[in-house]
Amino acid sequence: MKKTENEEVRAALAEAKSRAVELLSAHENIFILTHRNPDGDAIGAVAATVLTLAGCGKKPVALINEIKSEETRFMAECIADYTLYGESPERLPGKDDLVLLLDCANSERVDRCFADLVKSAACVAKVDHHQDSCDALQYVVDVTDPGAAAACEVLCDILFPLAAKYGFTPGRDVATALYGGIMTDSGRFTYSCTTGDTMRTAGALLDIIDGDVSWMSKRYYDLKPLTSLRLLGVALLNTQIFADGRVALLAIRDDFYSQAGGKPGDVGYVIPQLMNIEGVKISAVIKPAEEGDDREFRVSMRSTEEYDVAALCRTLGGGGHKCAAGAAVYADSIDGAFETVKGLCLGALRD
Numbered sequence: 001m002k003k004t005e006n007e008e009v010r011a012a013l014a015e016a017k018s019r020a021v022e023l024l025s026a027h028e029n030i031f032i033l034t035h036r037n038p039d040g041d042a043i044g045a046v047a048a049t050v051l052t053l054a055g056c057g058k059k060p061v062a063l064i065n066e067i068k069s070e071e072t073r074f075m076a077e078c079i080a081d082y083t084l085y086g087e088s089p090e091r092l093p094g095k096d097d098l099v100l101l102l103d104c105a106n107s108e109r110v111d112r113c114f115a116d117l118v119k120s121a122a123c124v125a126k127v128d129h130h131q132d133s134c135d136a137l138q139y140v141v142d143v144t145d146p147g148a149a150a151a152c153e154v155l156c157d158i159l160f161p162l163a164a165k166y167g168f169t170p171g172r173d174v175a176t177a178l179y180g181g182i183m184t185d186s187g188r189f190t191y192s193c194t195t196g197d198t199m200r201t202a203g204a205l206l207d208i209i210d211g212d213v214s215w216m217s218k219r220y221y222d223l224k225p226l227t228s229l230r231l232l233g234v235a236l237l238n239t240q241i242f243a244d245g246r247v248a249l250l251a252i253r254d255d256f257y258s259q260a261g262g263k264p265g266d267v268g269y270v271i272p273q274l275m276n277i278e279g280v281k282i283s284a285v286i287k288p289a290e291e292g293d294d295r296e297f298r299v300s301m302r303s304t305e306e307y308d309v310a311a312l313c314r315t316l317g318g319g320g321h322k323c324a325a326g327a328a329v330y331a332d333s334i335d336g337a338f339e340t341v342k343g344l345c346l347g348a349l350r351d
């Protein structure tokens, strides 16, 4: 149900979705994973899938190492009974079990602790909305719709037909999880990925919810501890502007937290704010990686439609969307990582 222009692509996508329904029908034990440091779309997708599979009489297990953001944690509360947290789950997929990756463009983006599990699984399927040509894993079914605003939007076309097959009617909890995923990945329906289909899908979900959802937007976006808002203040004071105001760069230093309070998870709130600075075309936030060694840093880049930060991130081995992407940067210090990213951004303006 997407805007894909090419009829053949659209037909292939519809076929992949019905194969996903068949595959889920054929398995009883289904292990669901998403990308590390899961966001609202990731957790919404996991929650909706788990609840639907359970409603169909199946045995879903969500494997989640850790949810770092407070805003997202509440979305996983509804699947607490089906979720194994931590690095070493007490149940692992057997050879006949299905492993399903959701909102995870590349199998390398799962938590490192699950990498071997995914690599050695006999049967892995994927439902996503990021195009990634570098994924080496062979999927039994791969439903990737780059025209969708969220993995949750793609999932609607799989979970509802699946539920219908089993005579299960997804209720408010499933619809809330899916709506939450679409709302967050589309930036409350403001990002350019938002299409008529996104709105129609969200509208159908609202009909099921049949109640007030304004609390979700407030809970996910607006309510912040004072320390997080202070962290934004310190971050903006330390943002550097280059190329006549077209590039905004920020290195998150450890002393920000002693000045403002807050914690590394709050940085996600800072990243999109740099694109609100008038005249900025490309922005990047560089921070120490939360896992990995001392030489590893993470960069989150954003851009206007004229630029392609996914291409910039791919040169570092990362990826994402054209206007929102990320990668790891390796350097001896955060200043070194900053210079690498600065070089890339200034280079993109010259091209």
Ligand SMILES: [Mn+2]
Residues within 6 Å of the ligand: 041, 042, 103, 129, 149, 150, 151, 185
């Ligand atoms: Mn997503």
